[in-house]
Amino acid sequence: MIDTINPATGEVVRQYELCDAALLEEKLDNAARAYQHWRSLSFAQRGEYLRKVAAALRADSEKHSALMTEEMGKPITEARGEVEKSASGCEHYANHAEQYLAPQEIPSDAKRSWVQFLPLGTVLGILPWNSPYWLATRVFAPALMAGNTVILKHDPHVPGCAAAIEQAFADAGVPHGVLQTLITDHNSTEAMIRDQRISAVSFTGSTAAGSKVAAIAASEIKPAVLELGGSDPAIVLADADLDKAVDVLATSRFICAGQSCIAAKRMLIEESVYTQFVEKLTQRLANLRVGDPTQKETHIGPIARAELRDHLHDQVTRSMASGANCVMGGKLPEGPGSFYPVTLLTDVPLDAAAFTEETFGPVAAVRAVADVDEAFAIANDTAYGLGASIWTESERGAQLAARFESGQVAVNGIVKSDPRLPSGGIKRSGYGKELGPHGIREFVNAQQVWQGE
Known part of the structure; x- marks a missing residue:
């Protein structure tokens, strides 16, 4: 049996067994069988099912939220917001998939020629x-509306969330086999990728794991979308609204206890406003409450696992040894659970761990820059390219956005994933897009049709 541990208490909250070979075979067969019927449905029919899934998620929002809080420590208010975002994502694709996948007429030497977008099969x-809910929705909502079936392999630390998502589909009356979840090991995951009944793979996780998934999928000539790590820069220039920048960047950095790929992990502040920015940020962070994630007053819950907290603390310690100034936090707390304090590092050297590595936790790293050119030189000097933000006069920011080497840019706003807009990185942050019209076209056959007389 495998234990699921509540990171706020250190206590075992449930036990489960990994999906064995027989159950894995059953799920693969279910998905293949369901595909033949599911792909034949109209967009309207598939959309009606997705709307029912959205309703089922909302109806049991408290259950789903509590599972996230219990299994990975997400503060309950954030967890409720994630359930709602997942429900909205279902509705978005139910409403817009047909438009996103409408055939495209392309004039040629044919009587008529066009491209039509057809499903591939089962997406893993x-x-x-x-x-665990929103990242699942980013995969299943577009893939299902395109006519594919989906199997979700969740992280082993959130088995209750995985099971509850599948139950929401059952409650909504979605045909058996269209959406299934499972928890299994690396060897079985590789076997699934290689199985002929899996047509494509979507992976969200670390760069190291993503490179392995990509290699396996490529060896089987299967498409893959990778959403990997990030070390997102946030540039704040002298003409920025500092109060707004501080407020939004604090949210960006510390949401989900800082455990977000698209968090603002490297803050680059123009020298003339650097001291003022740090003062404002220090005041803002002092108001954040770390504690019991089941309480609505809590802003920051625990790190998901003790070993992740230890790794984060090592990064902070090494950054301080490199010359970073620790304004607050930076010390391991006593007591149960894998909590970590709100930590602010300033004057961070370029070679410090907080700038050269991805930090996954409630740690803000800030550095002054001489001007916009130095800011972009530092911002792009990273192996990652997921998201970025810039704070300046609006039109100036729009013009500067193209200088970022990243998959998405926010001008005077938070970097986030939105079902209406494509998201995804470049460099070692991955490839391919999720969400928006671009995301739904990742797992379809763009079939060209040439019609003669």
């Missing part, structure tokens, strides 16, 4: 623990 989604 390999998911992390930090947003």
Whole structure:
């Protein structure tokens, strides 16, 4: 048996067994059988099922939220917001998939020629623990509306969330086999990727794990979308609204206890406003409450696992040894659970761990820059390229956005995933897009049709 541990208490909250070979075979067969019927449905029919899933998620929002809080420590208010975002994501694709996948007429030497978008088969989604509902929705909502079936391989630390998602589909009356979840090991995951009944793979997680998934999928000539790590820069220039920048960047950095790929992990502040920015940020962070994630007053819950907290603390310690100034936090607390204090590092050297590695926790790293050119030189000097933000006069920011080497840019706003807009990184942050019209076209056959007389 495998234990699921509540990171706020250190106590075992449930036990489960990994999906064995027989059950794995059953799920693969279910998905293949369901595909033949599911793909034949109209967009309207598939959309009606997705709307029922959205309703089922909302109806049991407290159950789903409590599972996230219990299994990975997400504060209950954030967890409720994630359930709602997942429900909205279902509705978005139910409403817009047909438009996104409308055939495209292209004039040629044919009487008529066009491209039509057809499903591929079964999509395997390999998911992390930090947003178990929303990251699942980013995979299944577009894939299902395109006519594919989906199997979700959740992280082993959130088995209750995985089971509850599948139950929501059952409650909504979605045909058996269209959406299934499972928890299994690396060897079985590789076997699934290689199985002929899996047509494509979507992976969200670390860069190291993503490179392995990509290699396996490529060896089987199967498409893959990878959403990997990030070390997102946030540039704040002298003409920025500092109060707004501080407020939004604090939210960006510390949401989900800082355990977000698209968090603002490297803050680069123009020298003339650096001291003022740090003062404002210090005041803002002092108001954040770390504690019991079941309480609505809590802003920051525990790190998902004790070993992740230890790794984060090592990064902070090494950054301080490199010359970073620790304004607050930076010390391991006593007591149960894998909590970590709100930590602010300033004057962070370029070679410090907080700038060269991805930090996954409630740690803000801030550095002054001479001007916009130095800011972009530092911002792009990273192996990652997931998201970025810039704070300046609006039109100036829009013009500067193209200088970022990243998959998405926010000008005077938070970097986030939105079902209406594509998201995804470049460099070692992955490839391919999720969400928006671009995301739904990742797992379809763009079939060209040439019609003669």
